[in-house]
Amino acid sequence: MRKHSPQFFCALGVLILAGLSLNAGAQVQHKLPEIKYEKYTLPNGLTVITHEDHRLPLVAVDLWYHVGPLNERPGRTGFAHLFEHMMFEGSEHVGEKAHIKYVQSAGATDVNGTTNFDRTNYFETMPSNQLELALWLESDRMGFLMEGLDREKLTNQRDVVRNERRQGEGRPYYVAEEALYHALLPKEHPYYGDVIGSHQDIESARIADVRDFHQRYYTPNNASIAIAGDFDAAKLKELLTKYFGPIPAGPKVDPVTTKTPPITAQKRVTVTDTVKLPQISIAWLTPPAFTQDAYNVDAAMFALGGAKASRLDTALVYKSQTAQSVTCYSNAQKLTGITECSITAKPGVKLQDLEATFWSELDRLQKEGPTAEEVEAAKALNLTQKISGLQRLGGFGGVADTLNEYNQYMGDPGFLAKDVAMAEAVTVASTKDAAVKYFSKDAAVVVSCVPGEKKLEDVPRSPADTDADVKITNPYTPEFEKAQEWRKNKPAAGSAPEIHLPVPTEFSLDNGLKVLLVEGHALPVVTAALVSRAGSENNRPTKAGLATLTSEIMSDGTQSRNLEKLAQDEERIGARVAVNAGMDSGAVSMSLLATHADEGMDILADIAQHPAFRAEDVERRTKQRLVRISQETDNVQSMAFRVGPKLVFGETPYGLAANGTAESVKGLTASDISTFYADHYGPNDSVLVLAGDVTRAEAERLAKKYFGGWTSHAAEPPSIPAPPAPASTHVVIVDKPGAPQTALMAFGAGVSAYSPDTDVLTVLNYTLGGSFGSRINMNLREQHGYTYGARSSFTGYRDGGFFFSGGLVRTDVTAAAAKELMLEIRNFPGKPSTAEELAAAKEASIRSLPGRFETTSAIADATSGIFVYNRPLDYFAKLPAKYEAITEGDIARAAKQYLHPDQLVIVTAGDRSKIEPGLKDAGLGPIEVRDLNGNPVSSTGAAAEQ
Structure with a gap:
């Protein structure tokens, strides 16, 4: 063991075994991963937690400030979240809006x-040679944010944050969720308001408030930084001392000890929203994070409404079919937990009937308790999730995030073993006791959300001269500032690490099934995916939605396992099988712990080879699909993405919505579904992808054992008909009365996945709209504050593709935002990427590649594309060289060849009465009004006859 100087506290994780009973009399031993870490504190109070991992040339930097709504006061809700945005606006030595550009152009992933309620965090996973860059950036905005702040930046970010709130308000049932929290908690409680804050409170934020907040909470003694990955420990300590050491400590932040008053009499609230279906939500206050009863509550919620075939799902979704969906979850925080179940009604079903069934099922759980199988499944899924999350160095649930979370809540970054032990301590009896103790009718809040007016409390923007007379003084002495002038120099990158990207091993079974294997033995996790060319490209117009409906029903049962049995077998081993269909392929996939590889493959193979397509499942799924199509009008973004491709590609598969139309789905039969399966799922046109903790010998054994006897035949996908001739750029309005935002989306033709220019377009699009610092996002978000985010992309399919650009924008600036969006697209062919932009785009594209292969599921997903698009096995290994070879001339040529600003359909889904006048005056081309299926709407508002 290494020796450490006395001021450092070192805790080294050890391998332990967690016994997990899977059924009566059976015990499977799981080996927990080691998370060796060091924890120490700088003289100014900054807590440092480090974990070395040299698997990949990556390092995750994860900085937690121990401040959130927990620390806010009434009238300042959302202030912590607003400040999260301000931290990206520029600090003294880094420059205005430069932070995100620096990290992304260096090849960062998981940047956010x-x-x-309890904390604000900032994280980035960097190429390991750019660690010093990350420390320079994070330290400068910790210690020197105020010098870069002005009222223009604050005004812009108030707009951006309020757009983010409107984005939430535009989602169905958002207003009901906020009402639920308001009923659960008193107004003075820190968790009462939405984390994002109210419009009134966000708009009332002033520079003086921001300054006070930064100096009070964004200090080294109120923060912890976790760094995980490929670094030299001694060098890292030097860098941390260099960059963070000089920052003075701030005032002491006292812990928040607010007591959450219990609910002793049931509260009932009814709200209205512009939704198709009513929804009922029932919630309780439950124990705070990392208490034993919080784990017991989780298990109870799993049995009630969290399992695939939970009690509520079985009663309401599968048997009576009175509910469209059931969602139950528990969210434990520092001051309290909040546990909630939401049930969305089928058309014509009364909420009181759903509620009666809910209380009946809960009463049964409280009287009888959960089954042993339900408790063990909850524990197995929890363990899989925890271990799988550790595949990533950064991001949510990654190593650095986990260390910081344990440190904040428990003061122990090495709490993983205790966390798992507390979860394993849950029993049938403790789960039953928790259900009785916490889920009483008297302690519940019941919120009914019914169709009606969406009532929002928006407020006007502040006057243009707000804060005009405020003088910002430097918090530091001139002597201190002079001593820190060295920070003006951006640190040079270290020697670029060599990039090694996975090259799968390939072999084939006698029946023609290809197998692609990518080994990785750092963690005991395996992902398996059976991928077939069974995507929506095979749909005909009259059968739109067939591919996705087939995949959904495949997940409902096999010839030997009905829905309940299949769900139990999956969850018993801590896994969930996903069956889905994209445009070019259908996939059956699962991730699980390696100790369950045989059981998992047995389930995966059964679903892929022996789907039952039972009449009751076909009927139920078809009805659910029809309801889901009707619900698309609840969300303007869903509306725009249904209409846009249809207007570009017409009645070809690329123009048909994956969900289909009400007419096409009503016409689908059980015979259509079984025939589609037989025609498109088979070993001769499929691949089995295995990624993770499995050897070549084991892969061959598993593949032969579970897929060697598959003998069905799959037909080649048909050629896609040519799309209609592109129309001149014009505007299409899809009306959504009362929408708080407009979905502004420009659609046009793109290129196929086989195009030799796909790599060039990736680099081109990085500058246009593919990154936070892109031209489109910087214009619409950072310059004008029209949106929370805007982007562009080229999506390639087998026989074609489309170009997309846009975002959700404030209703009153729809026309202005559309003009700016089109300005950026029109300008790009004439002013393509500069040498500086190209260099940044290439570096970002190359250096971010290792971060795309951190998890077995990501590796399996990428590897499946090798099969679907007939790519060489070393496709990813050769990508860095391809990106590096791209020139300014390549970008200029591709921009002129593939960007067609005069052949775009600008779809605006929003409140027609508010957006149409401005769009008429915007000079963007003719205006049409279309319905959800892309059909013209007459002046009376009815769909015009075709």
Whole structure:
């Protein structure tokens, strides 16, 4: 063991075994991974937690400030979240809006800042040679944010944050969720308001408030930084001392000890929303995070409404079919937990009938308790999730995030073993006791959300001269500032690490099934995916939605396992099988712990080879699909993405919505579904992808044992008909009365996945709209504050593809935002990427590649594309060289060849009465009004006859 100087506390994780009973009399031993870490504190109070991992040339930097709504006061809700945005606006030595550009152009992945009730965090996973860059950036905005702040930046970010809130308000049932929290908690409680804050409170934020908040909470003694990955420990300590050491400590932050008052009499609230279906939500206050009863509550919720075939799902979704969906979850935080079940009604079903069944099922759980199988399944899924999350160095649930979370809540970054032990301590009896103790009718809040007016509390923007007379003084002495002038120099990158990207091993079974294997033995996790060319490209117009409906029903049961049995077998081993269909392929996949590889493959193979397509499952899924199609009008983004491709590609498969139309789905039969399966799933046109903790010998054994006897035949996918001739650029309005935002989306033809220019377009699009610092996002979000985010992309399919650009924008700026969006697209062919932009795009594209292969599921997903698009096995290994070879001339040529600003359909899904006048004056081309299926709407508002 290494020796450490006395000021450092070192805790080294050890391998332990967690016994997990899977059924009566059976015990399977799981080996927990080691998370060796060091924890120490700088003289200014900054807590440092480090974990070395040299698997990949990556390092995750994860900085937690121990501040959130937990620390806010009434009238300042959302302030912690607003400040999260301000931290990206520029600090003294880094420059205005430069932070995100620096990290992304260096090849960072998992870059973000987030806020929850108890903390605000900032994280980036960097190429290991760019660690110093990350420390320079994070330290500068910790210690020197105020010098870069002005009222223009604050005004812009108030707009951006309020757009983010409107984005939430535009989602169905958002207003009901906020009402639920308001009923659960008193107004003075820190968790009462939405984390994002109210419009009134966000708009009232002033520079003086921001300054006070930064100096009070964004200090080294109120923060912890976790760094995980490929670094030299001694060098890292030097860098941390260099960059963070000089920052003065701030005032002491006292712990928040607010007591959450219990609910002693049931509360009932009814809200209205512009939704198709009513929904009922029932919630309780439950124990705070990392208490034993929080684990017991989780298990109770799993049995009630969290399992695939939970009690509520069985009673309401599968048997009576009175509910469209059931969602139950528990969210434990520092001051309290909140546990909630939401049930969305089928058309014509009364909420009181759903509620009666809910209380009946809960009463049965409280009287009888859960089954042993339900408790063990909850524990198995929990263990799989925890271990699988550790595949990633950064991001949510990654190693650095886990160390910081344990440190904040428990003061122990090495709490993993205790966390798992507490979960394993859950029993049938403790789960039953928790259900009785916490889920009483008297302690519940019941919120009914019914169709009607969406009532929002938006407020006007502040006057243009707000804060105009405020003088910002430097918090530091001139002597200190002079001593820190060295920070003006961006640190040079270290020697670029060599990039090694996975090259799968390939072999074939006698029946023609290809197998692609990517080994990785760092963690005991395996992902298996059976991928067939069974995507929506095979749909005909009259059968739109067939591919996705077939995949959904495949997950409902096999010839030997009905839905309940299949769900139990999956969850018993801590896994969930996903069956889905994209445009070019259908896939049956699962991730699980390697100790269950045989059981998992048995389930996967059964679903892929022996789907039952039972009449009751076909009928139920068809009805659910029809309801889901009707619900698409609840969300403007869903509306725009249904209409846009249809207007570009017409009645070809690329223009048909994956869900289909009400007419096409009503016409689908059980025979259509079984025939589609027989025609498109088979060993001769499929691949089995295995990624993770499995050897070549084991892969061959598993593949032969579970897929060697598969003998069905699959037909080649048909050629896609040519799309209609592109129309001149014009505007299409899809009306959604009362929408708080407009989905502004420009659609046009793109290129196929086989195009030799796909790599060039990846690099081109990085500058246009593929990154936070892209031209489109910087214009619409950072310059004008029209949106929470705007982007562009080229999506390639087998026989074609489409170009897309846009985002959700404030209703009153729809026309202005559309003009700016089109300005950026029109300008790009004439002003393609500069040398500086190209260099940044190439570096980002190359250096971010290792971060795309951190998890077995990501590796399996990428590897499946090798089969679907007939790519060489070393496709990813050769990508860095391809990106590096791209020139300014390549970008200029591709921009002129593939960007067609005069042949775009600008779809605006929103409140027609508010957006149409401005769009008429915007000079963007003719205006049409279309319905959800892309059909013209007459001046009276009815769909015009075709």
